[in-house]
Amino acid sequence: MTESDLPEAAQPHTHDPEEEDQFAVGYVPGVMPGKWFRRWEERHHKPVLSQQQLRADGWREALTNGDIKACFVRLDWEEQDPSLEELRQNFRAVALYEELQVAVLDQDHILTVAESLTTDELNAESSPQQKPATDDAGMAVELTAAGVGPVILPMSLARLHHRKDVTYRQLTDAPTIPVALVWPQDLSEEDEATVQQFVGIVRGRSANSGRDTPPSKEQESKKKKQPQKQQPKAPQRRGGKGPKGAKAASASKNARRRRPR
Missing domain, CATH: 3.40.190.10 (Periplasmic binding protein-like II)
Structure with missing residues (x-):
């Protein structure tokens, strides 16, 4: 791939009805997130994931405009690249690995x-x-x-x-270069839940993890409608309730034992 093959810097975002049902994830040149994209597809997660390679100087604008929901970025390489701490002042981010x-x-x-x-x-x-x-x-x-x-x-x-x-x-003596997954701080509740599900895949969460497959809105609604189970009542002893009733029952039982045949 040559420099001319890279996409242009992100343009102002225009909403396409078909894009609204997609989970767009970007990545800068060199970063290879293909295994995580495949796992998302293999687990049949929704919405459908759309992957976009961006120019390294365009990922901030793409996230801010809403062209993508999350992006794999390289930190501390170019002079304008933020550290992870600086990045978290304006975005949410998780560190992934270090490049040699x-x-x-x-x-x-x-x-x-x-x-x-x-x-x-x-x-x-x-x-x-x-x-x-x-x-x-x-x-x-x-x-x-x-x-x-x-x-x-x-x-x-x-x-x-x-x-x-x-x-x-x-x-061997050069510092490593961190790679992180970044997303906006102001995503909707639904988009944030989708990103968190993707973060789980990136961090190695298994398909059987309960956190990997959150309950659907229908399941949550049914759970809320279910009445709370009532605690079973304690069985009543013969002779009435309370200590007096218990004593009376005990006395009656002893009397039967002493009754001559």
Whole structure:
């Protein structure tokens, strides 16, 4: 996939009646949420999930406009990327996993003999390109293939833009890059419930979990209409209620025992 294949930045949202019955989830380039999308479909959850790849500079607008209900985003990569704590000031978010950073090298580079590299080793043998924005990663890999120099990328972006004339090596001392699932704070109650159901799948909740399949509105309505069960009354002892009745019954029983035959 090249840079031109990426969708344009999100446009102002227009409501389509067919979209109202869909659960639209976005993801930025390189992030691969396909296994979670498949699990949603395999469990026959409603509404139908619609997946959308977005430009990395367009996910905020897409969430704000309502084009999507949730999005997989990469944090702390570009200068404008928020940390998870900063993100939660305006959105809801859950951290998912950490991506490794790699150095993308042309196939003839001397450092390809190593299985992994440190940042110092990379800088000692080459002059890496300036760190590119996510949406410019494809062009940076092309420049690497042309001999301009290595480029450091999250591993998922290196895999997305892989070419036969380049390879990559893990940077063992580079910090990891977090990936999170993000959604607006002001979703409707119904949409929030749908997102929470999807969060359960992403976090590995099984299909048999009671939390994975919330009760339908019809089930909740029936539950509310059912009368409360009354506690069974305690059986009454012969001889009346209370201590006096109990004593009378005991005395009568003893008298029968002493009655001569």
